[in-house]
Amino acid sequence: MSHDPADTTSVRHAIEAILDDLQRAATEFPGPFLADRGPLTVEQLPAQGAGLSTVLAELRGAIGGGIRLNAPGMTGWITVGGTTAAIATQTAVAVAGGQRYLDHAFNHLEHLALRWLADLCGIPTEATGVFTSGGSTANLLSLGAARQAAYERIGVDAAAGGLIGVPAGRIYASTFAHRTIHRSAAVLGLGRDSVVPIPVDGHHRLRADALAEQIDADIAAGLIPVAAVAVAGTTDLGIVDPIAEIVEAARARGCWVHVDGAYGLVAHASADLRHLFDGAERADSWIVDPHKWLSTGVGVGAAYVRDGALLTRTFTEGPAPYLDDIVAGTRAVVSQFDSMSGDWADQSVELSAPPRGPMVWAVLREIGRAGVATRVEHHVGLAHALADRVREHRRLELITPPELSIVTFRYRPADFGAANPAAHDSLTAELVTRLRRTTRFVPSTTVVDGRLVIRPCFINPRQSIADVDGLVDAVVRIGDELAAENVTV
Numbered sequence: 487m488s489h490d491p492a493d494t495t496s497v498r499h500a501i502e503a504i505l506d507d508l509q510r511a512a513t514e515f516p517g518p519f520l521a522d523r524g525p526l527t528v529e530q531l532p533a534q535g536a537g538l539s540t541v542l543a544e545l546r547g548a549i550g551g552g553i554r555l556n557a558p559g560m561t562g563w564i565t566v567g568g569t570t571a572a573i574a575t576q577t578a579v580a581v582a583g584g585q586r587y588l589d590h591a592f593n594h595l596e597h598l599a600l601r602w603l604a605d606l607c608g609i610p611t612e613a614t615g616v617f618t619s620g621g622s623t624a625n626l627l628s629l630g631a632a633r634q635a636a637y638e639r640i641g642v643d644a645a646a647g648g649l650i651g652v653p654a655g656r657i658y659a660s661t662f663a664h665r666t667i668h669r670s671a672a673v674l675g676l677g678r679d680s681v682v683p684i685p686v687d688g689h690h691r692l693r694a695d696a697l698a699e700q701i702d703a704d705i706a707a708g709l710i711p712v713a714a715v716a717v718a719g720t721t722d723l724g725i726v727d728p729i730a731e732i733v734e735a736a737r738a739r740g741c742w743v744h745v746d747g748a749y750g751l752v753a754h755a756s757a758d759l760r761h762l763f764d765g766a767e768r769a770d771s772w773i774v775d776p777h778k779w780l781s782t783g784v785g786v787g788a789a790y791v792r793d794g795a796l797l798t799r800t801f802t803e804g805p806a807p808y809l810d811d812i813v814a815g816t817r818a819v820v821s822q823f824d825s826m827s828g829d830w831a832d833q834s835v836e837l838s839a840p841p842r843g844p845m846v847w848a849v850l851r852e853i854g855r856a857g858v859a860t861r862v863e864h865h866v867g868l869a870h871a872l873a874d875r876v877r878e879h880r881r882l883e884l885i886t887p888p889e890l891s892i893v894t895f896r897y898r899p900a901d902f903g904a905a906n907p908a909a910h911d912s913l914t915a916e917l918v919t920r921l922r923r924t925t926r927f928v929p930s931t932t933v934v935d936g937r938l939v940i941r942p943c944f945i946n947p948r949q950s951i952a953d954v955d956g957l958v959d960a961v962v963r964i965g966d967e968l969a970a971e972n973v974t975v
């Protein structure tokens with residue numbers, strides 16, 4: 487008789503065994519250090535299992551060598567770990583909510599969280615929502631629905647028959663749009679090159695007049711406008727495109743409007759910032775990433791489409807005998823196994839998936855709309871405080887002031903000629919490398935109008951003004967050191 491040696495009875499013991507390490511990792515933030523691969527000493531597939539206690543011991547080592555996303559000095563990219571309620575909920579999902587289908591409590595939270603998130607972000611409640619692994623997949627789902635709509639208008643079912651022998655489609659997005667728009671276009675058979683870069687104005691916002699001209703020219707050339715993307719908070723600069731103007735220009739030309747609010751749309755919770763998103767409620771699709779400003783822990787995005795039937799026509803698996811008796815849903819729901827609960831299996835690219843809504847539910851239940859508004863306003867305030875300090879310092883140069891919670895700036899040596907942009911870029915690159923290696927401050931960089939710049943983004947609930955001041959002081963100190971060393975190559 488075979489016996490599976492894996493233990494399923496010691497959950498309390500196992501979690502207790504790692505609890506202190508988890509608590510420490512969530513509250514103490516050592517500076518950056520080289521990856522500690524300590525526990526990963528066994529390189530080959532073990533022929534024999536080492537047992538639960540060995541796993542737990544090695545896991546404790548891994549926790550100690552994990553990434554410090556939650557550390558308040560971390561301002562790079564747009565990423566952060568979870569807060570306590572979300573972490574506890576993730577653990578609960580792992581034990582009791584492991585599949586987002588069928589009719590159980592965690593799937594009720596999935597439905598509830600989709601409604602709450604739409605309400606928080608100003609997305610019409612009639613839109614159909616689906617949680618995803620993040621913004622990448624959410625953009626794919628939304629643009630998939632847009633592609634379906636565009637080709638159905640010329641009598642083509644793109645999801646069923648593919649894009650063979652049909653006019654090419656075009657997606658319009660500013661030069662600051664996230665590259666997952668391009669990847670979505672590639673996956674959807676439109677091709678990365680179908681994304682037409684639309685120029686931006688002096689504030690790095692998509693120019694709706696240029697969009698209108700481009701769509702007109704493409705229609706005249708027999709191409710299919712698939713979607714115009716309005717970014718609600720660009721990844722590089724945190725700038726919100728003029729959504730209402732984009733809606734006007736695209737609608738007048740029969741083109742779908744997609745709002746990429748992965749980072750910024752959560753700021754709609756703030757009455758002070760809501761005006762930035764005027765017009766978003768008139769779009770056709772939206773995405774938002776709760777794993778960014780809502781701090782749910784990584785792995786939680788959401789896509790919404792006004793006409794949910796388009797999502798189904800795009801992403802349905804088609805008839806699946808292994809599911810159809812439940813999907814058909816004709817019987818009374820008496821047990822958990824009588825209903826799929828949501829149509830997400832046919833509205834996204836995943837069948838098996840964990841419920842992700844419970845983490846969103848947990849965060850919103852804990853802090854409410856007011857708590858989200860307070861968080862967002864706090865971070866926008868930190869970004870403004872940083873911009874002020876940069877403006878005041880002789881050797882710092884503000885490149886873009888914040889609209890949301892991202893600022894870009896750079897160090898400029900006192901005697902630095904403007905003549906050598908390449909040298910300035912390498913100074914900035916070296917400065918940021920030293921910053922990450924030797925301090926607790928970890929911003930990322932980007933390129934604005936051809937210049938390499940330091941780009942902190944504030945979304946971490948633990949951040950305070952000390953993290954702003956510390957970053958500025960560290961940039962000036964390291965910049966001065968580099969200038970003294972004459973590091974300009």
Ligand SMILES: *Cc1c(COP(=O)(O)O)cnc(C)c1O
Pocket residue numbers: 564619620621622623625664666717719720721746747748749775787
């Ligand atoms: C982060 C981001 C994405 C991609 O989201 P992931 O969750 O990283 O896949 C897409 N668009 C914008 C504007 C983003 O900031």
